[in-house]
Amino acid sequence: MWTDSGFQANDWKLVQQIRNPWGQVPVTAGGKSLHGRARKYMDELLSLQEAADTRSRRHHYVPKAYLRQWSFDGKRVWALDTVTGVVKPLGLTKVCVEENFYRVVGPDGAAHNRVELLFGVVDTELRRVQTLFNRLEDPEELQFDDLIALGVTMAVQRMRTLQERRLHQQYNAWHVAQDPGGVASWDDPANPHLAAGFHTKLLFSAMWDAADVLTTRQIEVWHDPEGRFMTCDAPVFVPFRRNISPSLLDAPYVVWPVSPYRVVALSNNLVGEKAVIRPATGKLVSMVRDGVEQGRERMIFASEKQRERLPRTKKFRRRTQARIRCSQRTPRGEYIKPPGCCVELSQVFAAGPDVALCDQGLHNPAPDMWSYK
Numbered sequence: 001m002w003t004d005s006g007f008q009a010n011d012w013k014l015v016q017q018i019r020n021p022w023g024q025v026p027v028t029a030g031g032k033s034l035h036g037r038a039r040k041y042m043d044e045l046l047s048l049q050e051a052a053d054t055r056s057r058r059h060h061y062v063p064k065a066y067l068r069q070w071s072f073d074g075k076r077v078w079a080l081d082t083v084t085g086v087v088k089p090l091g092l093t094k095v096c097v098e099e100n101f102y103r104v105v106g107p108d109g110a111a112h113n114r115v116e117l118l119f120g121v122v123d124t125e126l127r128r129v130q131t132l133f134n135r136l137e138d139p140e141e142l143q144f145d146d147l148i149a150l151g152v153t154m155a156v157q158r159m160r161t162l163q164e165r166r167l168h169q170q171y172n173a174w175h176v177a178q179d180p181g182g183v184a185s186w187d188d189p190a191n192p193h194l195a196a197g198f199h200t201k202l203l204f205s206a207m208w209d210a211a212d213v214l215t216t217r218q219i220e221v222w223h224d225p226e227g228r229f230m231t232c233d234a235p236v237f238v239p240f241r242r243n244i245s246p247s248l249l250d251a252p253y254v255v256w257p258v259s260p261y262r263v264v265a266l267s268n269n270l271v272g273e274k275a276v277i278r279p280a281t282g283k284l285v286s287m288v289r290d291g292v293e294q295g296r297e298r299m300i301f302a303s304e305k306q307r308e309r310l311p312r313t314k315k316f317r318r319r320t321q322a323r324i325r326c327s328q329r330t331p332r333g334e335y336i337k338p339p340g341c342c343v344e345l346s347q348v349f350a351a352g353p354d355v356a357l358c359d360q361g362l363h364n365p366a367p368d369m370w371s372y373k
């Protein structure tokens with residue numbers, strides 16, 4: 001069986017050769033090969049694992065400083081709650097925040113919030129990268145370290161959200177149903193911090209590999225002088241294609257709005273430049289708008305100028321869900337003889353998990369998945 005929650009390896013074939021503008025190969029080998037700023041970043045993260053606990057209990061999975069770019073007074077931001085349909089200004093301290101979201105149980109059995117300190121480092125770097133790309137005028141000024149920092153920042157921001165946790169809970173419910181007693185469940189009423197523990201461990205072990213996938217893409221900066229870009233509570237997204245999320249290798253764009261005026265899009269169209277700054281056409285603006293509407297978990301944020309354009313009358317019944325399919329072929333195209341199959345985990349824009357499996361008697365139903373729709 002193979003699994004894929006966005007990062008998938010395919011067979012390689014040479015399609016074309018393009019100049020590498022960075023003069024270095026942007027691969028961290030899953031975090032083992034780090035230099036310069038990335039090394040320093042990793043060292044800071046590692047040092048904090050030994051730090052004293054923090055009293056902070058309200059954990060932001062999208063940094064306040066990130067959202068401030070859309071704020072009209074530096075403290076509040078116009079927000080559409082897609083569950084209630086209400087548009088109103090909300091304090092930056094009150095959005096994209098969960099009580100004890102990163103509270104985990106340490107090896108000594110005691111719960112602690114040190115992971116929040118790790119995210120302090122992540123947030124500082126995110127802020128630096130966000131500012132860098134908001135101000136970027138001359139792509140040649142970008143350093144190799146900036147490419148790595150962008151890849152890590154976007155990978156971590158994509159993986160650290162409430163939405164990502166919910167999707168992992170859906171996948172976990174499926175795995176547990178297939179192998180009861182064999183696969184550790186994320187859901188244990190006796191241990192409310194279990195899901196946080198699994199999620200953060202997964203995140204910090206996957207971040208460098210995820211970054212390696214992103215840094216092989218072309219950096220594009222889309223600039224809209226009219227400031228029409230919105231963002232949401234899952235602000236690094238892969239636009240759906242016919243309601244299915246393409247893998248990161250196939251996706252035309254991985255999108256991260258950095259302000260109402262700018263979006264960083266990692267494209268699979270390499271042109272041999274460090275970054276390409278493009279004026280945002282109406283087509284790109286609406287692609288970002290659709291991406292935000294479909295990719296959000298619950299909240300959509302807009303600048304003061306754009307708040308009238310928040311889709312307040314729209315019905316939001318669908319959002320990102322787990323999609324599970326069987327195939328008689330492996331991702332490498334090899335045929336699997338029955339009884340046997342290959343299970344693909346991906347994501348779909350739907351009202352609930354989308355599971356359609358073979359009837360060879362290999363799979364158990366997993367009704368618990370729907371507790372996390």
Ligand SMILES: [Zn+2]
Pocket residue numbers: 326327340341342357358359360362363
């Ligand atoms: Zn099957």
